Amino acid sequence: MEPNKRFFFSLLLLFTALYTPAQTTHTIQVQLNEPRATIRPTMWGVFFEDINLAADGGLYAELVKNRSFEFNVPLMGWKEQKKGSTGGSLLVINRGKEKENNPRFLRVKNAVTGNYGLSNEGFRGMGVEKNKYYDFSVIARSVKDAKIKMRIELVNAKGEVIGSTSVEPSGAAWKKYKAALLSNGTDQKAQLNIWFEGKGEVDLDMVSLFPRDTWKNRPGGLRADLVQLLADLKPGFVRFPGGCIVEGRDLANRYQWKKTVGNVEDRELIINRWNTEFANRSAPDYFQSFGLGFYEYFLLSEDIGATPLPILNCGMACQFNTSEVVPADQLDPYIQDALDLIEFANGPVSTKWGKLRAAMGHPSPFNLKMIGVGNEQWGPQYVERYTVFAKAIKQKYPSIQLVNSTGPYSDGELFNFLNDTLRKMNADILDEHYYKPPEWFLKNAARYDTYDRSGPKIFAGEYAAHSVGIPNGKTKNNWRSALAEAAFMTGLERNADIVNMASYAPLFAHVDGWQWSPDLIWFDNLQSYGTPNYYVQKMFSNNRGTTVVPIQMNNAVIAGQDSLYASACIDKPRNELIIKIANTFHQTKRISFVMNGSMDQNAKATMQVLRNDEMNAVNSFEQPTLIVPVNKDAEVKNKTLNTELPPYSFSVIRVKL
Template identity: 50%
Template sequence: MNYKTVVFLLLCCSQSLFAQINFEVDVLNKGAAIQPDMYGVFFEDINFGADGGLYAELIKNRSFEFHQPFVGWLPFGNIAVKNEAPCFNRNPNYVRLNETGLRRGTGLENFGFRGIGFQKNDDYRFSFYARVVNDGDKKFVVELLGSKENVIGKGELTVSGNSWKKYTTTIKSGATDAKGKLRLILKTQGEVDLDHISMFPVETWKGRENGLRKDLVEALFELNPGVFRFPGGCIIEGNTLETRYQWKNSVGPVENRPLNENRWNYTFKHRFFPDYYQTYGMGFYEFFLLSEDLGAEPLPVISCGLACQYESEECVPVGDLKPYIDDAVDLIEFANGPLDSEWGKVRAEMGHPEPFNLKYLAIGNEQWGEGYVERLIPFLEVLRNKHPEIKIIGTSGPTPDGEKFDYLWPKMRELEVDLVDEHYYRSPEWFLANAARYDSYDRSGPKVFAGEYASHHKTRDNNLRAAISEAAFMTGLERNADVVQLATYAPLFAHVDAWQWKPDMIWFDNLNVVRTPNYYVQKMYACNAGTNVLPLTRDNEIVAGKDSLFASAVFDANTTELIVKVVNASDKPQEINILLKQLNQSVANTRVNISRLHANEPGAVNTIEAPNKLVPTSTYVLAHEKGFKLNALGNAFYVCRIKIKE
């Protein structure tokens, strides 16, 4: 190799290393409106997400209705399960304690959900329903135990009379322990019946007695979600039709909501969880209330008459669907109906006379085939007639492509559903390769609801690599806001000691919360959604993957700010010049506020021990006359905001 060749190669390398990339944003060409509910959350009771998670009840199997009534409990002394003359007709089991003077006494211990989490100096509201079988008052001692069997809190209750009554006391914890338990001891000789033994932290979200775990709801609130999809997911379908989620069982007095077997009591990998049930303590009323608290549009999903097609071929004959369709109509009445309607009255009696203003309803989860289509049709016929104001969501099946997908999309278009629910659990490479997925979608057909998606790294960890690939893919969702109108990551929650599926957006134990890098990507989008799409190009082409760079731009009419999102999915830093095309004034020295999610190691994760290893950081640059420069590190996601004049 001669001298001139070496010099030429060095110059080429130098130019390649330091070449500046130009992105152009057409500031005046405001495009599609971005729906205010575009970015949201999807809740399903998987990974102990409800009982043992978001629902703040600390006692497992509080009404002794599990298939094995003492699951979660350690009885000692003389105790039997009864169901004659019960306190609650839909939860008929209760326990009878007979104290005869044994040395240890008679009572129960409950281990909660992989332990009970106690915080030092926090108060806990303990309650049960009780009646005396024979005469006389009966004294109970209630103990909060630490993981070393040490008593860290204590209270007393005295039961009298042979009619069922509720008894309540508040107990303060003297220590912090994530693996505690509850002990209840009958101290007086004689027989007493107990039911619905319950304990909540006094400090729940908004202080509600049948409340939600405050720190987990706070994590949701910070996401600024626009839509809240609930309660599933596959639990809508059930392993059988009998175990499908029935919303009417989840409203009314919490003590009389019947138990249901959870679809996720075992998984595709056959991890068995015999103690995983749904108490419905957090039911449809609580879901609607939480949606309202979060400022999110409620989006309930209901059964279409098909059990989970992965698990069963059980289905309701099309001619027998009337009860299922009636449930859909009644649900709309429960959410929106007047006080003198049957289900509007139920809502009001539960504490919410005002309507919840339901706008969306999904029929089925991720069903497929002719069986789904022929069942969807009668739902549509009735709902279009009775409630044309409700937007109906159909499905394209469990995958983002393939035979099921290709069959369902034309059918959904033919039936003129309002939105089609697409699900994609794929590798980071798939998400990067599909950032332009919606650029070529039909603009005149039904809109897209990206109802369940998550990047599945080969480790299935919630690592930065997965989060960055999702951020890149979401530039395509945002760029095509005229087609994609809703998007929710899935699943939402996972208990570190009781999970069936990963990755998940938020991990937790009995005392702590971990926000994943994926969580921060969702937050950065939802808190910077804007109101209108703006064209962003590189060399007159859409920025969707060249040099592993991805970008989108929006305008926020509320703040008159330009918001540019940039993803560098490579390991190599890139110097990017963002030019504001058709800008009528200089923005020289205008502050550009920048949020950045980055780590040098793509496999980095947040954990219980190090929950803040990966969090967004804030900085700023000053703009030049027609834009600003962004030195984009590798493995990084940026959100840049600059104030402009319209």
């Protein structure tokens, strides 16, 4: 460096040192003895929709795609295999009314020479692990007493056999055959081969392969790692099954819960409405087998200690697609579905639907308390149909709370119409949705501070900070979006007297099969990880508390003051104060938390901090724990906790009272 430049640079450093003021310490007051609102157990929950291969190919652990040959293209996912074989053939047979829900089966004719068979590609491949068992099953029958042996193989992406077994159907009656395979290799993109030995014909249906290590080791169950991520959230509720799939692109393709219960082989497959929704993420092989149906949703909710919140079609298809509606005087079947669902969940075993629940393995009720009428409908036609639903449900089940749509937007004409109308109707719970840029979440952290305290309760049913757009793949689960959501959620908690529930959306996404981004949890065929947004949700839900107390700076709520956002609550069972605070600034904030009220002068405290210096940072399969909470100890002296909040951070502080 030249001498003159060196001199002026040194002078600049000296000037900066002399005239940069010492960092300000912010004093934040917490009023321990002034309870403001009760936080309901349902405050933080999860919303599940079968989008992004979240059910088939995801949470539902079935590895075989199109196992019952019911896709629009009956052999989609299957491939004929010939190794020197001549004379082998396949025939898809439709039984029609003989078996309306699952009419098709496959007739395989085998020749004596060579090897003839089928392979199934799975859902973007099959994830299998070394030294793990996989349970194969098929419903089959022999045609004209043919002696056909089926040799079952797991093959890796190179075509090498990594596991094998066999079954031999016999007799003219349909029967389920089972066999186990032990994999001697790990592969993300494995496939299933079925080779036929012997001359003659055999009929196949419901060809299935499940990992034995499912959640709670239930045969035909759910993928254990994905359920564990949900259980770790300790959600207060599970909203299911959607989302737009409740509506369907048209009413013929709407979700009908009665077709998702009973024997799995009797459930009627339909196309998934996300199949061709986005041209850039088309998934023509995306269907709903309903192996994950309403019984399994209720069971999942019970397993993870969450209240079930089922959403039902109200006689309206998706208004972004066909806007098809059922005339208001023809709603009886839809209303009866709602009443029967409550009976299925809560009714005694002496009732029709309670008896079915018991037959499926759950004699005791599921204790259903809430039900959603419609998903994301809007306009007068929704009010007309909701009115009929509400009257019928409340008349028979007055204690059931109804969740009502306020449309797809958080403001504007459509929102205002429903918000005003449903409030005048004394609706129970209004479901608000917002997919917005991170800046919106920061600006709206005080959204509910001025809401009418005597009106309906609020369900923040679908929200996510979208850093770029919807949903073009450039919208990532980065730290910027997660921090903005954390700031916004402090406003939800502060207003827990009217905001009773909240859930991020969507929940799951397959890295090779997604339609929408961002998403809370990403997975492939073997692995999964939580995003920074996931850990924000976990920090809130694992530190729920029971009672909101005031937390203020300069005698005002903390919703953007000097880039800070905060809420506070008491955890009565543990006798602890919980402070949640986000620092959205690029510099450290020095804070003095002053606790006013009944507590010891000195107390132990802990801090859990989620942060990253790079706002575009993301978790990934390569770095799944790049952004995760870090714990450290803290201490209260003279009812004051002095600490520093790192730049771009979200912290949860627990203080023993």
